[in-house]
Amino acid sequence: MESFRTLIKGWLGKVLLVLFLTPLALVGIEGYFSGSNKADVAKSVNGQDISNKELESATKNYKDQYLSMVKGDESLLNLPVIQNKALDALVTRALLQQQAEKLGISLSDAQLEQMLAQQPSFQENGKFSEQLYGNYLRSVGMTNQSLLASLRQDHALKMISSTLMDYALVSKSDLQQLANLQTEQRTLHLASIKLDDYKKGLTASNQEITDYYNKHKGEFKQVAAVDVDYVVLTPSLLPQTNLAVTDADLKQAYQAFVEKQQKEAKREVKHILITTDTRDAAAAQKLANDVYAKIQAGMTFAQAAAQFSEDPSSKDQGGLVDAYAPGIFSTDFDNAVNALKNGQVSKPVKTQYGYHIIEANTQTVTIPSFEAEKARLTAEVEKTKSANLFSDTVNNLNEMVVGGDSLDAVVQEVKAARVESAKGVTLTTQNPYLSDLNVKAKIFSDDVKNGDRNASSNIQLANGDTIWIKVRDYHPAGIKPLAQATAEVKAKVIEDKAYKAAKAKMSTILADFKTQPAAQVIAKSNVTFENAGVFVRSQGLKRAIERAAFSIPAPTKEGMWSATTAKLPNELVIVAVSNVNANVASELPQEQLTELTKLYQQFRGQQILEDYTEYLKSHAKIK
Template sequence: MLQSMRDNLKGTAAVIVAAFFGFIMVIGGIDFFTGASGGSADAVADINGEKISNLDLQRAIQNRRNLIMSQYGEDVPADLLSDEQLREPVLQQLINSSVMRQAAQDSGMVMSDAAVDRETVQIPGFQVNGKFDPQMYRDALRRMGYSPANFRQIMERDLVLQQYADSVTDSAFTTRADAEQVVAVSMEERDFDYAVLPVQGLLEEMNVSDSEIEQYYQENQAQFQRPEQVAIEYIELKPGLFAANIDISEQDVRAQYEQEVASFRADIRRRAAHILLEEASQEKVAEVQAKLDAGEDFAALAKTYSDDLGSREEGGDLGFTAGDVFPEAFEQALASLEVGQVSAPVTTDSGTHFIKLLEVEDAEPPTFAERKSAIEAQLRNAEAEREFVGALGRLADLAYNADTLAGPAQELGVPLQTSELFSRQGGPGIAANDKVVAAAFAPEAKEDGNTSDVLNLNNEHSVVLRVTEHKPAGVYPLEEVREQIVQRLKRDKASAQLAGRAQELKAQLESGADFAKLAEEHKLTLETSDKTRRGGFGERGEIIARAFALDAPGARGDIVSSFATSDGDQVVLKLRDVRPGQLARQSREQRSALMQQLASVGGGAELAALQKYLANKADIELGKSN
């Protein structure tokens, strides 16, 4: 089937799939299909009998929302995060995942326990300072509502899915002929000379009449369209606005320190290790107990028997606890042990544990010097938070129906701020926030002149605003764009004047004149550009693009061209030589990398085609809400 699809792909535009279903993890906040509730009555889709429940969809939507917020922060437009915006693409991704996973299962693919463990410990969400942390692993699973066994099952399933996708992309290849064709175009080199006739020196000599300005303005109204705009005044509240004015005395700091010391309890921290049997039969529990009774090494037994992949390679070491890390039964058993002692079997929701106390550590209170700066910051922030909350509570009443926000700002002891005009696409500073833009363009603020409600941009950032200026959409008045038009007309006139000189130079070059001598006579700088490849920025990029648009020189000799840049400068260019890129001229490493890149592109296209094929032949039923 794969070969026939390859044949069908030839000659079609390859759709490059950059990272189709890369390894998707829930801890990273990326779309993740749990499949944990398939078969529930509220199914939103049925794919060959496998159901995607509404819970599956909502989880995936929330994970996609978390990913977007992690990328764009609090200022992400609200419509990008709505269920309506995310529902369809996320559901389609779940369907794609389902058909691919089913195909992987049908092909008999499996994943070993060792491979699952290797991938699990590499997940960034389970690591601290780049190293797998058992406690992070357990906490993350607990937050997401997964048991280790359930999470292992999910990991195994999605690794199989990745293995199936890799079997398609890794089998793709490219031919040397394909590579040579790509290199011939992408690494083509051109040799050319050019001289720029700049308009800048002529601008002051150009005269523009009022009638010319008026005519250009009337004939080019589309260039001068102004979007609807507003300007606002606003009061912005943050705890930091109040913290700067708060003084904390050393007496208060010392009083707080003494209170901390008085309430300090020298908590005993215990370091534990365990052997976890998730599904422990009486025979297996007895087997481990017997080996412990016989004096066999606890760490070695943990590596052999423990089902806790996060700690077994460390001999079952779980780190320290102050009595609040593990389940109650676990903590009670640990507290009853002496250092080096192993408990009898202890049962929790995770399974059956054999617990060993490795170490006991007593905590001592820090000194005043160690705590002083932290306490000062704590007291200052606490007072600032109180002032922030108090100001926030008064803000709505003070700003309600206010003709100006100057009075409320003075009453609260914070500055009144203003913005420049901005459109519905936002502007700099506070106007970049989607909530602020929406409130400023709301009819009650824009048209009625009312003060907005208090906008909570986040837990410690609130704003109230009032529109101070409103400009409807339309054409900018002539006076506002007059100077822009004058400069445009002067540039056009100067460029037209230079075009005649450029044409003369072109004709002389085509007659065999020497470019260097012509440039010197006309006081121009001759630029030589050899071994030039495509690309570039600004005017240089425009010149290169025009050079590559010319036909290659033939028997008649060099190709000469003249043209204007977007800035109005005139350019005279002589193309001397064109050399297609040659794969053989690339190093072995470059050739290998290119072949791999082209194969990757082909593999992505094949994977996209396979997914489409599987989806087309699948029996897919969508719920009524879809």
């Protein structure tokens, strides 16, 4: 039913959405094993330290979530609040992990290894692949044991959380009440009384303005805003002169293209790994040196890899590292690869995995001819010359703007440019230039807040254009002073008087609805009612009207209406209810009742989990 679908979009659905956007597992698996010292501790939970590195990682995860909600505009985020939220989540996670350990919630290595073996990403032809698993471990910089320990902690956390959340009990009476409230249908009739006629002749004294302001200061909050002048420079505003492409330009561009192709040619990397898993570092180094000597004496690299390498994913492939990319092993490993000539074998290189003997070969690259690339290079050179012209112009103008503290220098040199002005610009501005993140960072910087009113140096916009700005005035966030808000306060005082006058005039109609049939009341009232239709909660009504419509009792008799008023800007609305259908919930199909039960159970489970963690916090030593 539509009323049930409305439930998912309504208040309960919104509450659940907010709750589930706050996961407990905020950091990657490497966060569990980041070492820390006491100077690097953000919080201690029963003696277990939360490092600043963990907090930084958790904050970034939260920040990324919220950035997706504001389309990447970091200026709209309250970073201190996000950091506090992340820290609280880390404390919660630590407490739940500690409690899981006390309760003995854990999986053995054998159970975890069985789970890993069943992961499709680690399987090849339906069987567990040591090579795929080894590639994964290298990509995340972990050993098998550290991954198992991480998964063990993660599983324990999920077990204790899901036990609390997934098995919350909900009573039938609570569920029935929720279904009744959300599905109840009311037939509404609305009459709009405009306040303009009631405002005629009304005034507001200075004392009334002052009294209203002091009583309702919260209505006069303002966000930070600036008044700003700006000028935008685009390449299209510049005369496109001296951009002809010469033969020398093309030959130089082709030579650079050839060198780039050669430099980016893919390298095939092979290695022989001697680990320290079953021997100490000295023994591993000695064995690696012995293997290197055998290769120098004539043993092929493939033979040495098959006999000595302890990397199961590459030893049977002649030591080939599939899909090698910088960073897989270490910087020292990458430096050794880059230093090798084709077919050359390195001396043993130490990494966190042990000692590596490396061979690297560059694949042959087929480079297109000059003629084949001429058209593309011509367009590329033209684009580069245009960009250089624009860059040089910006640099020259920048000196004039900053040196003269004036934006006029731009329009004097570039006749097509214009200085624009904008007042009351906030962080949520939709101005196509002032909404740029770099621009907002400048106009709402601490320097501007502290009085800087100088013309800025050039700021590059996201699309490559350039802008200069000059803040004329800065209006800090907070309560508007009365002097600034007087006109707004006066309008509110007059509207409040008009609303009270209109409500007083309508009081007779409201009283008549209580004792007389609706048709009789309407006939003598000269007020026009519109049949608005049948509504349930959270179905798109204005909030004031919905609150009024669902706060009044059902009519006592057929033909009678229950009525009240709602206040909207410059409008009083009489809200009348002619019929209430409270039996819709009993007609809900079983699958919808099941879904409602599940939603409510999740909601209650989240509440229980929050209550449980608050209990743990109250008995924990957190400092």
